[in-house]
Amino acid sequence: MILRARLLLFAVALAVSCPPLVWSSTTHSTDPAEVKALRAIRSNLVDPCNNLNNWKSGDPCTSNWTGIICQSTANDGYLHVHELLLLNSNLSGTLAPEVGLLSQLETLDFMWNNISGSIPKEIGNITSLKRLLLNGNGLFGSLPDEIGFLPNLNRIQIDENQISGPIPKSFANLKSMMHLHMNNNSLSGQIPHELSELSSAVHLLLDNNNLSGHIPPELAQMPNLHILQLDNNNFSGSTIPAPFANTTSLYKLSLRNCSLQGAVPDLSAIPQLIYLDLGWNQLEGTIPSNKLSKNITTIDLSNNLLNGSIPSNFSRLPKLQRLSLENNKLSGSVPSAFWQNMPLSGNKSLILDFQHNLLTELSAAFSIPKNVTVLLYGNPVCLSQTDIFNLCKPMDKQPTSGRSPKSNSTCGCNTNSGYEINQLSSSTCFCAMPLGIGIRLKSPGISDFPPYKDNLEIFLTKRLNLYRDQLYVYSDIWEGRRLKMYLKLFPSNTSFFNESEILRIREIYSNWEMTLPPIFGPYELLNFTYANVITTTATSGLSTIAIVGIVLGACLGAAFISAVVTVFIMRKLPRNQKRSKRRLLSSSIKIDGVKDFAFEEMALATSNFNSSTQIGEGGYGKVYKGVLADGSLVAIKRAKEGSLQGSKEFFTEIQLLSRAHHRNLVSLVGYCIEEGEQMLVYEFIPNGTLRDHLAGKSKEPMNFSMRLHVALAAAKGILYLHTEADPPIFHRDIKASNILLDSKLVAKVADFGLSRLAPVPDFEGATPDYVSTVVKGTPGYLDPEYFLTHKLTDKSDVYSLGVVFLELLTAMKPISHGKNIVREVNSAYESGDIFSIIDSRMGAYPSECVGKFVSLALKCCQDETDMRPSMSEVVRELEVIWRMTPEIDAISTDSVVTEPLDTNTTPSSSSVTGNPFSTLDFSGNSISNLYPR
Known part of the structure; x- marks a missing residue:
C-alpha cells in the first residue's frame, strides 16, 4: 500500500504539470541545519500548485519531501540533501540565502519556474555542488563572484533570465566546468580572457546578451571547446581572432550579428x-x-x-x-x-x-x-x-517542423484513458501508456532534422537501454535556431512502466548522465510526464486509474468551488478589505521572469510618487522616474484606478516582455500588484519617444542618418519578435509613441499590452499564417486587411512600421485634419513631388537614399498582405540604404551594422554634416506619453 500511495501521488503530480520527484533513504534523519535551511527556502517561495505541501511537517529525507533526494554522505549519523530537484514546478518568489547551508548538495535544480530576485552568493559555500540549474526564471542582478570558487561545479545553466553586469573573472577558477550556458540574459562588458583557462569546458553559450569589447583570442586555446556561441552581442569594430583558425576542437562557431569587421x-x-x-x-x-x-x-x-x-x-x-x-x-x-x-x-x-x-x-x-x-x-x-x-x-x-508517422491504429486502444498504440513489430501491437519527455536542442549543428532523426533515435534508445521501437519522436519544431522535440517512450511487452524504470529514465535526463553527440549539441529538459502509473500488485477496490480520476476530479471541483466562493466574497468585501486581499491574489498569479515589487518599494523609489518625479502621463495613468534600492533607474507606469484593474493587457505585457531579450526592446524590470495598485516597472529610457522628437520637442532636430538609424534598430527589434522570440510574438501596436530612444538615440520598441503570440504548429506540423482576434491597435497604424478580416499576421506589424517610416520622413501624424499619411505620401510619390513633403527640419539629405526609404515605406503600407515585404526583407533593405548613406562611419553603432561609405558610390546630393548624435536636451519640456499604453 505504501508503494501504491507513492505511485498515486507521483501520477497526480505529473498529471497537473507540477512534476515532483520524491526519493529518500529510510534510515536516520536529516541534518537539523539542513532541515532549517529547507524551511527557509520554502518560506521564500510561492507555491500555487501546493507542490511543496508536504514540506510542512516530518523529516525531509524520511518523509519524502517533494524534490528531495538524500544520501548518507558524512560520518555524522545524519542524512544529507544530495539533490534538490524542482524542475517546472510553477514556483515563484526568491531563492533564500539559506540554500548555502545544504553542505552536501550536488544538484540545485529550479529550472523553468518563475523565481525572481538575485542569485544568492551563499551558493558559493556549497563546495560539493556539481550542477547549478536556474535557467528559465526571472532572476536579475549580477553574478556572485563566490560561485567561481566551487571546485566541483561542472554545469552552470542560468540562461533565459535577466542577469546583468559583467561575467566574473573568478569563473576562470572552475576547473571542473564543462557546460557554461549563460545566454539570453543582459550580461555586459568584456568577455574575460581568463575563461580560456577552463580546460574542461565543452560548451560556451553567451549569445543574446549585451557583451562588448573584443572577442578574446585566448578562447581558441581551450582544448576541449566544442561550441562557441556569441550571437547577438556588440563587439563593434572587432575582427574574428586569427587564432580561431588553428583551433582543433570546435564543432560549432556562431558569431551572428556581432558587429564584426x-x-x-x-x-x-x-x-x-x-x-x-x-x-x-x-x-x-x-x-x-x-x-x-x-x-x-x-x-x-x-x-x-x-x-x-x-x-x-x-x-x-x-x-x-x-x-x-x-x-x-x-x-x-x-x-x-x-x-x-x-x-x-x-x-x-x-x-x-x-x-x-x-x-x-x-x-x-x-x-x-x-x-x-x-x-x-x-x-x-x-x-x-x-x-x-x-x-x-x-x-x-526557414527550417520546417516535422512529424513522425503515427503508428498503426488497429489495436483498438481506449485513448481516452491515456492509452496509446505501440507497435513493436509488424505482427504485434500493444496498448500502452507512454512516458512523455520534452527536450530542446540549444545549439544543434544541423539545419534540417529528418536526415539525422534515425541517428538520434538509435543513440537515445541505446543510452536509455530501450529497444528502438520503444521510442517515438512525435514532434520536432524549430524555434529560431533551436530545435524543440517531444518524445514518447513506450514500455516493452507491457502496458505500463514501473516506478523504478520511471525514476531511472528521469535521472538519466535530469542529471545529464547522457551527453548527445556533437552534431546535436547540448539539450535542456523541458518536461517529464506520465499519464498514469499502474502497479502490478493485485489489490481489491478501485483501480489506480479510477483513484487518479477521482482525485483529479476532486481537485478540479475544489478549484472551481474555490473560484466561485472567492468571487462571491470579493463582491461582498468592503473596499479596504479588497485592497488588502489584492496582494494575496497577486502571489498566486503565474508571471514569468519578472520581479514582484512591494508597494513600499515603489513609493520609496519615487519619493512617495512626488510630482517632481513624474515624467509622463496618458489615459492609463502616470509615469514616474524611480531609483530602486540598488541604485537602478527605472520608469514606473502607475495605472489610474479603474484603467487597468483586472486588465488582460497588463498581464499580457508582463508575460510577453519576460520572454523577450533584445537590445532594441524595452526591458521589463518588474511589476507591482498591491494596495489596489497595478504598476509596471521598466528600464529607464532617457530620451523620450520618437513621436516627441518628430514633434520638435527636442532642442536639436534629427537628421536623415539619425532617422534611418532609428528605423533600422526598431525593425531589428520587431524582427527578433517575429523570428527569435520563444515563442514568436506579433506586437500589434507599433507606432512612433511606442518607440523609445535611449541616451545614444538607440531605438527600443515598447508596450506589449496588445501583443499576441504567433500561431504554433498543430499536431500534424502545419502552422497557420494568422491569428484570429478582435481588432485592436491605433487608428492610422492599423493594417487594413487585419481590420477587415480580423486575421492578425506578421505583415500587420510590417504595415504599422511602414507608417512609422513615413512619419520619420515627413514628421506628419498618421491621421491629422482628415488626412491620412499613407495616401498623402502615395499621392506625392506618384506625382513625382515626393521631396516636397519631406520634413524640412531634417536638413540636407542624400536624395537617392531618401527615395529608396520612401519606396520601402510604401511597400510596407500596401493594402494587400502578400504585397508587403517580410520583416527580414525590411531589415535587409534598410541595411542597403544604411550603407549608401554618406558619413555613416561618424554615427554611433550600438545596435546597427554599419560600413564606411565607398567613395565611388557617393549619392549626388549633399551629405549630412556635423555630429548627427549631438546630445538632445529635453530640459524644460514636458515629455508626455514617455511609456505610453
Missing part, C-alpha cells in the same frame, strides 16, 4: 567543424576557397559585404544542408556542381540562398533536383534569364 578567416584547419554562422556582420573581401571540413552541414555568411565569386569547394561538402550567402556583393555564376556532384538521396535536402547579390549566370538550371532549393531573388541573372522564374521569387526559407 575584417575578412572571413580561413577555417580549413578546423577538422571537425560542422556549423559556421558569421551572418549579419560587416565582413568584407572574398570567401576563402580552402577546403572546409567534410562534416559541415551549415554555412551562413549572409548579410555581410563579401565580394568575388562563390567558391567551387562549397560544392564538395557531402553533408551540407544550408548555404546562406544572401545580401552580399558576390558576382559571377552559380556553380551547378552543387546539385550535380552532391549525394542527395533519401530525405536529404539542400538550401542555397544567394538572394540579393550580383550573380549574372546560372547554367544547368533544368537539372536542379526537387530536394535542392535555389534562391536567386534580387540578382541580375533574374533579369537576363527568363527560364529561372521559379528561382527568382522572394522567399525567406
